[in-house]
Amino acid sequence: MTEIVKIKGLQKKFGKFQALSDVTFRVGAGEVVGFIGPNGAGKSTTIRALLGIIKRDAGKAEIFGKDVWKDSLEIHKRISYVPGDVALWGSLTGGEIIDLFMKLHGGGDKQKRDYLIKRFELDPKKKSKGYSKGNRQKVGLIAALSVDSDLYIFDEPTSGLDPLMEAVFQEEVEKIKEAGKSILLSSHILSEVERLADRVVIIRQGEIVESGTLDELRHLTRSAVTLATEKDVSKMETVEGVHDFMQKDNQATFSADNKYINDILMEATKLGVKKFEAVPPTLEDLFMRHYEG
Numbered sequence: 001m002t003e004i005v006k007i008k009g010l011q012k013k014f015g016k017f018q019a020l021s022d023v024t025f026r027v028g029a030g031e032v033v034g035f036i037g038p039n040g041a042g043k044s045t046t047i048r049a050l051l052g053i054i055k056r057d058a059g060k061a062e063i064f065g066k067d068v069w070k071d072s073l074e075i076h077k078r079i080s081y082v083p084g085d086v087a088l089w090g091s092l093t094g095g096e097i098i099d100l101f102m103k104l105h106g107g108g109d110k111q112k113r114d115y116l117i118k119r120f121e122l123d124p125k126k127k128s129k130g131y132s133k134g135n136r137q138k139v140g141l142i143a144a145l146s147v148d149s150d151l152y153i154f155d156e157p158t159s160g161l162d163p164l165m166e167a168v169f170q171e172e173v174e175k176i177k178e179a180g181k182s183i184l185l186s187s188h189i190l191s192e193v194e195r196l197a198d199r200v201v202i203i204r205q206g207e208i209v210e211s212g213t214l215d216e217l218r219h220l221t222r223s224a225v226t227l228a229t230e231k232d233v234s235k236m237e238t239v240e241g242v243h244d245f246m247q248k249d250n251q252a253t254f255s256a257d258n259k260y261i262n263d264i265l266m267e268a269t270k271l272g273v274k275k276f277e278a279v280p281p282t283l284e285d286l287f288m289r290h291y292e293g
């Protein structure tokens with residue numbers, strides 16, 4: 001797979017504070033990578049280092065095979081970036097700012113711009129100093145999505161958007177994903193990441209603690225199982241991979257290691273299965289595990 005973003009052993013200190021101690025991950029061509037982690041974990045710092053806004057202390061960081069610090073000007077021509085707090089020039093209207101941004105990015109697609117202004121229900125004629133937080137976000141998103149970039153970097157892009165507009169954002173991102181673009185998406189809205197991301201990277205205290213596809217991450221964790229059997233269900237308590245076993249009559253609930261789920265089902269079959277329900281963990285469950293641990 002062609003690598004669009006490649007970060008290895010990235011480190012960054014602010015004074016004595018080690019904000020990033022070991023950040024390593026990749027974004028492949030056509031891949032959407034969800035970048036998640038608790039507040040202060042280092043997501044925005046990683047992204048700012050990628051954008052060449054801050055200089056890393058150590059490690060490797062490349063976009064399109066080029067160094068993010070030395071070659072930032074060249075890289076910027078091919079990427080779109082939307083932060084969680086889009087800042088605007090107050091005396092310009094939203095529409096003027098969108099056009100300015102598009103010009104800086106080699107023109108962009110005016111039809112797409114007009115379509116997105118409608119989709120996001122933005123009034124482009126208003127002076128931007130009068131915009132609400134959500135409207136400022138819309139300006140940033142419309143500008144970013146109207147230019148044809150090879151890599152889109154979003155750092156909590158939907159903060160301040162209402163659920164309807166959040167859905168519009170997700171649909172539009174799905175379109176650029178289908179067009180084969182690469183996307184790095186940092187978000188606290190885990191349902192958004194769950195829907196859009198091919199792979200998830202979890203950062204905590206400046207270190208990547210886990211990464212993989214959602215299926216791979218789920219495989220490492222437990223599903224919530226409800227099981228009812230004809231024969232005595234209590235036999236299931238000692239089966240490998242069964243945890244937190246609770247029983248009421250012939251129905252049991254327990255959590256099950258996903259790698260043992262087949263064995264567990266085989267054992268259950270011996271008792272005559274009347275009901276078997278296994279609910280895999282949500283991304284939120286996975287996240288909470290790291291957050292609490």
Ligand SMILES: Nc1ncnc2c1ncn2[C@@H]1O[C@H](COP(=O)(O)OP(=O)(O)OP(=O)(O)O)[C@@H](O)[C@H]1O
Nearest residue numbers: 014015017019037038039040041042043044045046
């Ligand atoms: N310019 C700076 N000077 C000093 N400390 C900083 C600076 N920028 C970030 N930090 C610190 O680095 C750590 C990582 O911050 P960062 O903004 O990357 O977190 P984040 O993962 O984006 O969090 P959030 O989810 O709240 O956006 C935090 O402890 C933050 O206080």
Ligand SMILES: [Mg+2]
Nearest residue numbers: 043044045155
């Ligand atoms: Mg942040």
